[in-house]
Amino acid sequence: MKAPSTIFYALLGLGSLAGLALGLASAGTHGLLFALFTILVVGGSLMCVFEPSVVRSAFCLVGTFGGTAGLFLLLGADFLAMSQLLIYVGGILALLLFGVMLTPPDLSERRLPRVLGGLAAVGVIVAFFVGKVAGVARWVQTPQLKAPVSRTEEIGVGFLAANEYMIAFELAAVVLTVALVAAVYIARRRKEDLTENEDRPSEPFAAQVSQVSQAHAESH
Amino acid sequence: MALSAYIAVSAVLFALGIVCIVTRRNIIYVLMGIEMILNAANINFVAFARFNGDGLDGQMMAIFVIILAAAEAAVALAIVLNVFHLFETVKPSEVDLMRD
Amino acid sequence: MEILQFDPATDFKLLLAAPLIPLLGYVIQICFGKFLPRKGDWLLTGGMFATMCITVYMLAKAIYAAYRGEPFQHHSGDEIGLAFHWLYSSEEAAGGTTNVVAAIFYDSLGAAMLAVVGVVSFFVHLFSTGYMKGDKRYHIFFANISLFTFAMLGLVLSDNILFLFIFWELMGLMSYLLIGHFSHDPGSGFHRWATWACKKAFMTTRIGDVCLLIGMLMFYREFHTFRFTELWEAAKNTVAANGGVFPAWMTVAGLFVFGGTVGKSAQFPLHVWLPDAMAGPTPVSAMIHAATMVAAGVFLLGRTYPLMSPDALTVITVVGATTAIFAATIGMTSWDLKAVLAYSTVSQLGFMVAAVGLGNVTAGMFHMVTHAFFKACLFLSAGSVIHGCHHEQDMRMMGGLRKKMPITFACTLACTLAISGMPLFSGFYSKDMILAAGFERVLGHFNGWSLYALLALSCAAMITAFYMFRLIWLTFFGEYRGSMERHMYTDMLVAHGRGGHLVYHDALGRLHAPKDEPLSADDGHHGHGGHDHGGHGHDAHGHAEKAAHGHDSGHHGHDSGHHGHDSGHHGHDAGHAGHGAMDSHAGSHGHHDHAVVPHESPINMTLGLIVLALLGVFGGHFWLAQGDPLVHHSKPWFVKLASWDRLYGPTVGEWASRQPVGEEARAHMEHVAHQSHSYALYVSLAVLTLGFLASWFLYVRRRDLPGKIARNLGLVYETVRNKYYVDEFIQRTFIAGSFALARILSWVDKYVVDGLVLAIGRLGKAIGGFSAWFDRTFVDGAVNGVGALSQAFGGVTRLIQTGRIQQYAAFAVAGGLLAAVWLIML
Known part of the structure; x- marks a missing residue:
């Protein structure tokens, strides 16, 4: 158990250093920052995939989300970056941690060969695509980047002006409301479940289902 | 940095999200993978808007995606809890009622 | 006298209102009559009063025009465009041969007829409010009589023979309903007779109706029109083109049209329904005999006179004259008040028809x-x-x-x-x-x-x-x-005779059984069967048999000197069993207290x-x-x-x-x-x-x-008394004939048609058996093969249907990647 993770982290550290150097070399400070955030994003997700512990995986995602926010900053989307930090790191990640805490830990679920195989396959495919796309696609790139639109007022106006994104804004509001209600509805403990649990040890639903399906199979 | 660098990062992130969903045997990981994929999409939106777009479209799309992600996370977590309550497990491979 | 000038703009609307008022009344009465005060009779009678006023007012205009020597023939379609376009093909073909357009045709004859109908109908309505009092179906009676009037008014106002025919048929239906008015009321004692009589009336007139339809269509085929005015013109032109001689087909067609009159106006062979129409309430009889039903036939004859060839007119004359003398002789021998009047009507209708046949339409219509x-x-x-x-x-x-x-x-x-x-x-x-x-x-x-x-x-x-x-x-x-009792009057009449008791009784007694069931109720009640010839096997006929026997024993007793009438009573009672049917009061006050004093109405x-x-x-x-x-x-x-x-x-x-x-x-x-x-x-x-x-x-x-004469005439009297046995003749020939035909057809149906059907059925069964075998062997095999194949295929696909979300996600990604590869590489 120890050896694979040591190798993994070693490779990860080396790769990060190389990336930082490459970034600094290619585009100066900007390149360095880009390399830093990329390392956060890719490294965080790699660790998330690789880590056996759910809790640690969840914390690794902090890097991914934070790195994404950094990339947003580099792209001139300041408001979006802050929103990303607030919502993902402050909200979604907290939710995930709640989920982790409310479910039993299972340290044996990670199958290393499977993960590595998946990584390898994905790596090949991505490499192929990146190389291919980078080589083939001609990105029409504005020679002079316009001043980025990132001021909060502009985004607010964009949301509230009738001819721009108001529909999307309202739709988002509706979606959030529905989702909130739905989440509460789905997650609530039913009264009968509670009483049932108190009265007698109820047979797990899965067991019932397996019985039923067995009977079904036998009848075939 | 050039647009292709952002796209490459996005692609890698997306791929790792897929790997996370497919390889790990815990529903929480599925959720995490979905979040990664959404993040990858967001990076693409913003990058394309920055380099090739006009106005706020990309950012608005990203904000919308973030909102959806938040909603999805809440609902999905509720579902996870329900699944755990019903099946006494969080392994997607064992929640296989859809078979047959 | 401006007011008596015919003004097309308003007067056609008045004329249209005349039949529509009773129709509206009918609708209201049928729907709500039961709930109206006095069961709605005031409504219909009031409506009829309005109609009467209109018709009389319009007749005054016609008379005024005649007085001033002005022509008086008005057609609403030509004058103000008031016409109902029925079966109307297109705008170009307006007035063409295929179009049937109905409008109001108002001429002198129509005016007179309309006024007659309006006046008589109103007074019949008024009379009915008294006469029908207490009837169970009072409101229905008023509704029906109103629609009857509507039909007759519409018939008179029709400008073409097709619409005349439609109203004609409607009138036939209403006569059926009205003659059969008591058939829904078993308590009245009339109901069996009424049921039978209304059927008889309907079926008999139907023969004439079919004739009329045939004749009408024959004329249409040649002249391409239904309109009276055009028919007349066409007849005139055709005859002129034919050298002043009527073509033979016109004689035939004219006779067919006259067949309608024979049925509706109760002319000789088809007159049998009219006396039995007495089964209806008396106001209905008044209506049928005076204004509506029978008048329609004569009216039709008046309308179609120019279409009749001289040969046809000869037939019409003979039929009319025969009917006149024939019915009059029957009327002479009836004891029933209404029967006398009924035969009188038949006789007078014969006068009218004969008048038309003799070439004096005016006289015929005038008599009508x-x-x-x-x-x-x-x-x-x-x-x-x-x-x-x-x-x-x-x-x-x-x-x-x-x-x-x-x-x-x-x-x-x-x-x-x-x-x-x-x-x-x-x-x-x-x-x-x-x-x-x-x-x-x-x-x-x-x-x-x-x-x-x-x-x-x-x-x-x-x-x-x-x-x-x-x-x-x-x-x-x-x-x-x-x-008194019936036979007492008979005795009283006889008492003056010289020693003719037994003979007279024999003469009368034989006739007495039918006569005691008087002359009407019996005929209707017991069907056509000859009253004095036993053994027709009618179950109802048993009554007449009993009656006759009872009476026989009655006068035998009389003969042997029992003047106390005891046995006579007995016989009379037996005879009365049939009579009770028509006397609705018989049940209430019995036979012996007819002493109720008659009173003025x-x-x-x-x-x-x-x-x-x-x-x-x-x-x-x-x-x-x-x-x-x-x-x-x-x-x-x-x-x-x-x-x-x-x-x-x-x-x-x-x-x-x-x-x-x-x-x-x-x-x-x-x-x-x-x-x-x-x-x-x-x-x-x-x-x-x-x-x-x-x-x-x-x-x-x-x-x-009278008794002596009747005795001396013997068979002649008997024949007349039994209405020349026309009913019996029809019974034995046409009705029995149609029954025989029905039996033959039934036999054919049972053995030939059914046999054929059965054979076809067997063939079908055999084919079905073969088909079933084929089905089991080949079709089922094919179906099972397909099933097995898909099962095998399912077994294979089942391998990847694991139900695992992650696997599905992996498949989805793989598919997406493949799509991407395809997009990028190609």
Whole structure:
């Protein structure tokens, strides 16, 4: 158990250093920052995939989300970056941690060969695509980047002006409301479940289902 | 940095999200993978808007995606809890009622 | 006199309202009649009053136009475009051959007819409010009678023969419903007779209706039109093109059309339904006999006269004259008050038809109008008498009613004088004209048939006077016999005879069984079966058998000297079992207390009598002419109103009158006409006197004589008494024939058709067996093969259907990647 993770982290550290150097070399400070955030994003997700512990995986995602926010900053989307930090790191990640805490830990679920195989396959495919796309696609790139639109007022106006994104804004509001209600509805403990649990040890639903399906199979 | 660098990062992130969903045997990981994929999409939106777009479209799309992600996370977590309550497990491979 | 000018703009709407008011009344009455106060009779009677006012007002316009010598033929479609486009193909083809357009046609004849219908219908409605009081289906009765009126009004106003036919059929239906009015009321005692009679009426007239339809379509096929005016023109042109001779097909078609009249107006072979129509309530009889049903047939004849060829007219003459004499003789022997009137109607209809056949349409139509008044009055009087005598219809149970029912008596007497042809009464003028037409024929262009018609009509006129006065004597004079038993009157009549007890009884007794079930109820009740010939196997006939036997034993007892009538009573009671059916009060007060005093009817019933009697008296007068009535140059009002050019328009009218061309011939004809009018006057006066004196002598002076005569005539009397066995003839030939045919067809159906069907069925079964085997072997095999194949395929695909979300996600990604590869690489 120890050896694979040591190798993994070693490779990860080396790769990060190389990336930082490459970034600094290619585009100066900007390149360095880009390399830093990329390392956060890719490294965080790699660790998330690789880590056996759910809790640690969840914390690794902090890097991914934070790195994404950094990339947003580099792209001139300041408001979006802050929103990303607030919502993902402050909200979604907290939710995930709640989920982790409310479910039993299972340290044996990670199958290393499977993960590595998946990584390898994905790596090949991505490499192929990146190389291919980078080589083939001609990105029409504005020679002079316009001043980025990132001021909060502009985004607010964009949301509230009738001819721009108001529909999307309202739709988002509706979606959030529905989702909130739905989440509460789905997650609530039913009264009968509670009483049932108190009265007698109820047979797990899965067991019932397996019985039923067995009977079904036998009848075939 | 050039647009292709952002796209490459996005692609890698997306791929790792897929790997996370497919390889790990815990529903929480599925959720995490979905979040990664959404993040990858967001990076693409913003990058394309920055380099090739006009106005706020990309950012608005990203904000919308973030909102959806938040909603999805809440609902999905509720579902996870329900699944755990019903099946006494969080392994997607064992929640296989859809078979047959 | 602006107000009497015909104004198309408003008057057509009034004319349209005339039939629509009863129709609306019908709808309201059918839907809500039950819930209205007094069951809605005031509504319909009020509506009919409005209709009557309209029709009379419009008739006044027609008369005014005739007085001023203006033409009077109005067509709403031509004048104000008020027309109903039915079966209307296209705009270009307007007025073309395939279009049926209905509009209002209002001419002098229609005006007179319309007014007659309006007046008679109103008074019948009014009369019914008294007569039908307490009836179970009072509101239905009013609804039906209203729709009946609507049908007749629509028929009169139709401008084409097709719509006339539609209303004609509607009238047939309504007559069915009204004659069968009591068939829904088992308590009335009439219901079996009514059920049977309404069917008989409907089926009998149906024969005529089919004939009319055939004739109508024959004319349509040649002339491509249904409109009367166009038909007349076309007939005239066709005959002119044919060299002044009617083509043979027109004779045939005309006779078919006349078939409709024969059915509806109860002419000779098909007259059997009309006497049985008495099964309906008396107001309905008044309606049918006067204004609506039977008048429709004569009206049709008036409308289609120009289409009739001389040969067809000869047939019409013969049929009419035969009917006249034939029905009159039957009427002479009836004991039933309504039956006498019914046969009188048949006889008078024969007069009208014969008049048309003799070429004097005006006379026929005139007689129809005058007859409508006095016959309606007579029937309503009969209703009043029956009502007053508590639904007794047998004249032997009446007598002496003139003091108890003075108004009814006065009205009946007036109308009897009218129908008998008393000078200055309306019937005189019309009947005189008919006889004159007969003389004109005989003196002008003689042929045997017209001589026969003349003789028959003269005899019929005499017999009419005879039986009408007989009715008067029996009903209103002498002593009231309602408290006696039937046979007592028989005895009383017989008592004056010299020693003829047994023989008389034999003569009468044999006839008595049918006669005791009087003359009507029995006929209807027991079907066609000959009353005195036993063993027809009718279950109802058992009654008649019993009755006859009972009576036999009755007079045997009589014979052996038991004058206490005990056994006679017995016999009478048995005979009465059948009679009870028609006497709705029989159950309540038994046979022995007929001593209920007859009373005069209330005002709502007598009012109609008075008005109709006045019309019957004055309806034929010289309203439009000055001078002495007996001078031939002045003419009754109707003759001016319905002269040839007014009936059919100037051109067709001139042609249809079939007057000879040339001065000399014309002068000759005028001379003949003059002469024949004189002869007719003498003849009609003579026959009236003869008939009157005969009836007076037989039923007042020497009351023993009728029995003697009946005895001496024996078989002849019996034959007449049984209505010449026409019913029996029809029963034995047509009805039995159709039953036999039905049996043959049933046999064919059972053995031939069913056998064929069975064989086909067996064949089908065999094929089915083969098909089943084929199905099991091949089709099922194929189906099972497909099933097995898909099962195998499912087994394979099942391997990847693991139900695991992650696997599915992996597949999805793989698919997406493949798509991306394809997009990028190609």
